Amino acid sequence: MNQNVLFDETISNLDDWDFNLLMLYQAPRIAYIDEVLIKYRVHEASLSNEIDRLNLEEIQSEFRAREKHLKLIKKNRLLHPRVLQNYIKERYKFILREALIQNNYDKSYFLRMLLITQLKTLDFTGLTKTIFGFISYSLFNKGYKLLK
Numbered sequence: 001m002n003q004n005v006l007f008d009e010t011i012s013n014l015d016d017w018d019f020n021l022l023m024l025y026q027a028p029r030i031a032y033i034d035e036v037l038i039k040y041r042v043h044e045a046s047l048s049n050e051i052d053r054l055n056l057e058e059i060q061s062e063f064r065a066r067e068k069h070l071k072l073i074k075k076n077r078l079l080h081p082r083v084l085q086n087y088i089k090e091r092y093k094f095i096l097r098e099a100l101i102q103n104n105y106d107k108s109y110f111l112r113m114l115l116i117t118q119l120k121t122l123d124f125t126g127l128t129k130t131i132f133g134f135i136s137y138s139l140f141n142k143g144y145k146l147l148k
Helices: 015-026 047-052 058-075 080-102 109-122 124-140
Strands: none
Touching: 015 047, 015 058, 047 058, 047 080, 058 080, 058 109, 080 109, 109 124
16 A cells, blocks of 8 residues: 555544554554653543534544545455454444433434444344334433443
8 A cells, every 4th residue: 555645634533543554554664662752632622522522523534534444454454344343333332322311413323323334244233222222212211221
């Protein structure tokens, strides 16, 4: 794989994650250094804060980055894609749970994305639990634990 673009400007958060993975796909020689060389700063607009606020644009950006890498992994046979597929599915479940608890306007969008992901991974048990959990929580404010 030839890396022509260093930063993907369509990704607002996770751009460092995206960049680091793209560089690792180049199979560089890596050495371990037992020294802190970077300081990670959590700020008001960090991804974790945006997720807590259920900022749809930022959440979509996160998933664009993850899906981009899933395609690269599959195309270049870098790793087994199942690990990242399962991570994506678990992220959608987490965000859907939060959207239900917060009664967020975009909860049906998150439901749809989780169901699509569960279909892609042939997770029919999870799909069934998601549907029952969503309906149960929507009707009775109980059942979001089925999404764990």
